Amino acid sequence: MESKSIKVFFLVLAVLFVAFGVAGFHVNVTPSLPLGIYRLAGAPAVGGPAFFCLESDEYIRLAEERGYAGAGFCPGGLRPLGKEVYGLPGDVVGLKDGLITVNGQALPGSIAKDKDRQGRPMPASLLRPGIIPQGKALMLSLHHKGSFDSRYFGLVPLAALRPMEPVLTWNN
Numbered sequence: 001m002e003s004k005s006i007k008v009f010f011l012v013l014a015v016l017f018v019a020f021g022v023a024g025f026h027v028n029v030t031p032s033l034p035l036g037i038y039r040l041a042g043a044p045a046v047g048g049p050a051f052f053c054l055e056s057d058e059y060i061r062l063a064e065e066r067g068y069a070g071a072g073f074c075p076g077g078l079r080p081l082g083k084e085v086y087g088l089p090g091d092v093v094g095l096k097d098g099l100i101t102v103n104g105q106a107l108p109g110s111i112a113k114d115k116d117r118q119g120r121p122m123p124a125s126l127l128r129p130g131i132i133p134q135g136k137a138l139m140l141s142l143h144h145k146g147s148f149d150s151r152y153f154g155l156v157p158l159a160a161l162r163p164m165e166p167v168l169t170w171n172n
Helices: 002-022 057-066
Strands: 025-028 035-040 049-052 081-087 092-096 099-102 136-140 162-170
Touching: 025 162, 049 136, 081 099, 099 136
Parallel strands: none
Antiparallel strands: 025 035, 035 162, 049 081, 049 162, 081 136, 092 099
């Protein structure tokens, strides 16, 4: 009897989770953004959170092998990454003393690491200085020093972003 109750509980939980996502909500349980509940918002805005799926097979494989993203519904069976928008088309990205700059402003904590927390080498950064082209965005998490973000896989297609707004969040 107890086993059946547990199965029913998890089935109900799974159905609620799917319904929650279809309704435009997302639960963040990663250190890349404050923990909590987010809902689908309008257009991406600098400073706003957004979730997206990795598109490059190389980075999907890396995220899966190293556990940078949990199980989800993105290509490769990964969970969407949650980051903040730090640059949009027309903004100027630069590098100064290893820090990423946007429109001349250095972003503290944005240095790309040579190794991850497990001591494994990180790939060379695909992010290049210059004007962010149409259809792209700079996505970073400065909440988490070891974040896997645009520092490594470069700019993200705007069309891949699901801009969100916090509903109920707390700092991790």
